[in-house]
Amino acid sequence: MSNPNTSSSGESHGSVSSYLIGFVLAVILTVLSFGVVMSHSLAPTGTMAALSILALVQVLVHLHYFLHMGSGSEARWNNIAFVFTVAFVSILIVGTVFIMANTSMNMMSR
Incomplete structure (x- = not known):
């Protein structure tokens, strides 16, 4: 019996739950980035550092949940x-x- 999340050529495709987890994480990271900028609670260098970290985490979320990059x-x-x-x-x-x-x-x- 074949895995329903795997195509005939062997590539793994995500399940609906993994796509939903990725989507929710991406939305949360986007809202956090927007909040950091709109709150003006950090110095400009702190804002840039926070945005850089949040952007890196968002790239990793996209790579893992949507592009199925893994080990x-x-x-x-x-x-x-x-x-x-x-x-x-x-x-x-x-x-x-x-x-x-x-x-x-x-x-x-x-």
């Missing part, structure tokens, strides 16, 4: 695709910044 064998291809995407985007951003800086230096009037 299990069924998540291996998701993890490989994610690492490739992060590497590709990093190379693209670093290369673009390098080209723009180099062009700016070479176009300056002397």
Whole structure:
């Protein structure tokens, strides 16, 4: 008997309860972020630190509950695709910044 949360190719898909947990956590983190900004209870650097931490936690929630990134064998291809995407985007951003800086230096009037 096959697992109803697994496709024919072996990828794991979340259950309704895991999607609901992820959704509730994402909403809570969004409300907390909004509350930190609207309350003005922290200094600007504290606000940025709190928002950065909440954003990182929200990314981890999305990766786990919606993109099914985990340490299990069924998540291996998701993890490989994610690492490739992060590497590709990093190379693209670093290369673009390098080209723009180099062009700016070479176009300056002397």
